[in-house]
Amino acid sequence: MESRSASLPFTVLLGVLFALTALGTDAWLPALPVAAAALDAPVAGMQLTVTTYFLGLAGGQLLWGPLSDRHGRKPVLVAGLALALVASAVCAAADTTAALVLARLAQGFGMSAGPVVARTIVRDLHGHEQAARLLARMTIVFSVIPIAAPLAGGLMLALGGWRAVFWLLGAVPALLLAAVALRFAETAPQERASAHPAQIVRSFAAIVAEPKFLAPYSAMLCAQVGIFAFVSNSAFVLVRGLGVAPGAFAALFALAMVGQIAGAWLSSRLVMRAGMARLLRAGIFLALASGAAAAAAAWAGLAHPAAVVAPFAAYLFGTALVIPNATALALQPFPRAAGAASSLMGAAQFAVGAVVSTLLGALFDGSARPMATAAAAAGLGAYLIERRFLRGPR
Template sequence: MTVQNTMTGGRNLRLLAILSALIGFASISTDLYLPAMPTMARALNAGLGATEWTVSGYLVGFCIGQLIWGPVGDRYGRRVPVACGIALFVVGSAACALSPTIWAVIGARVVQALGASAGVVLGRAMIRDLYAGPQAAAMMSTLMTVMAVAPLIGPLLGGQILLIGGWRVIFWCLAGFGILMLAALITLPETLPPRRRQSIGLGEALGRYVALLKHRRILAYTGAGGFFYAGMFAYIAGSPFAYIDYHGLPAQHYGWLFGLNILGIMGANLINARLVHRYGVDAMLKAGIVLAAVSALGVAIASITDFGGLAGLVVTLFFYAAAAGFVIANSITGAMEIVPERSGAVSALVGALQYGSGIFSSLLVGLFADGTPRPMGAIVLVTAIAALLSVMALGRGGHDGV
């Protein structure tokens, strides 16, 4: 009997809530402190580029962590590795709060991300443990809709914490969130029974990533999602300065504009959950990438020419971010369905490469930072075109996950 069959009613809702929080660790860890980035730069006497690299540092740790936690979870189950990761997240969050320089913050963000990645990669694998095919994609979209509440209120809450207690308190709040998640983990069932676990060692498991990378469709799914992620992290790294410093938006109001995009993602996830059964994973992924490419062109025009001012940037970014509701769940699910017996490793590989692309885009935003939204807009457009080329490699026909 599967966990899916034994979980009903209140238990099912509790499982949904915990998995949403686990998968949401990445966005929670970043979105809460976004309004504080300009303040951090001034408080630590850091340049705009160096402060934006706190996003890059997080992505470095997140990529490395996923490659490790995936095979660990396939061999030892999900619960214990997740608990170890959350404990590391708490340590990294506290270190961020205590950091005396921006470079110390960047280092602590790496540690924080190493821990957070366990919840994300193994949370996705838990979904694949319980569901398959379009049902898994629909469940992933549902979870992303639920967990979108966190990034929706994160910048708003972060802006208020910044006003009341300063930027360091934001990281103490993240540490507290990790402690609460450790307590909630006690009620989470183990979704990978011993008979389904991989018996190979960690070194051999890491070596098998090379074999996965030789699969054309895995590369296509990863490229589509990865290049889209690159654009998203260019937006995440660049928008606080574009909105607050360039367009003069008060820091405490940044969350409202950021929240608009989250509402778009939530709506797209709900649509995807309804339509993916009818049209298939590939068709919904392609539709999302096309939406992202068209919107990215608008973002680039608004950023480079200042067309529409702040409103022009906000509107085009809204439609670009909304495409995430079609791209993320379907790119991950499509890749995991190719080799379902190694869903943990595939989830880790896809996640690492997707977030890894964000390392370079956020680094580029910081490297070319000139006080305008132009670097952000240009990178969003280039990465969207690359995502479009990647999804074309899937060819025709829908992936029904069966």
């Protein structure tokens, strides 16, 4: 089991499953302004295709995690990937904004099986720093996907219009479905948890009441608000606000994601020596500083792409130190309910993402001010939680 979990193909498979939800946003971002024009939709209306996708991700994770505790990881992955494939085809055929918004809800529901089960598999195989190291390596793969996805989305947009982006978003779940069906071995414990609704609710309540879960996860969730702000709003800030071409936006977005790759690589290299708590603290401090820098640049009126991309690249570097270590700490207390704990993590994460994307869509004023202010507030919130609840030996 150790050798399998350390193998490159297995790590890549988990990383792509972990990144599946990001693929659904990042490949779609370059097409947002084009699709809005084609469907005669306002910015706030087209932003709903991001919001409902996040809602699907949140709702789906509440279901897939407990089901994987009961029925195993593999059947849940197969069901979720199949739903994502079908929903992507419906998105490609949509001829109204309303139809596209509803299809994106189903697409998010299906794709949410990827990260919730991937996190659960890590907890099945490892604990403590070993789990954090595997999660950091998965984050490297995760970070490559958002770099490649906008570029691939921009290419599909140029070749076949905005509908072609959904051909790509259907092809990836199809390939993963084949890989999981043919190559994946079950990792769930032999003693399975109940999937009765009352038991699921009791499990969720016990997880939320556990301080060792709530403290690291709350800090991580605050830090992720800045990521959601950048992912959901950067296309409008850079393309509409600063006049960047869609193809150039994809390159700038990829450049920012290099920060996340570097942070995840550093975490994977240092966690066994430095420990999870120290890396978590460093990442939160960097998110605080870079979020403040982004807000200062925006409110000072620095209308240049570098003033947006550079601080957010640093912010992503910091959150790449936060996410794998906070995730490993939060999942550690739940060996038999890892799926349920992973579900709660993902559901809250994407529910917050839906709120952030909706608010920033409504507040968009052509500048980076709302997006950057959200990142600054997120970094501050994570820092305050870390100071109050996570200081001292763990």
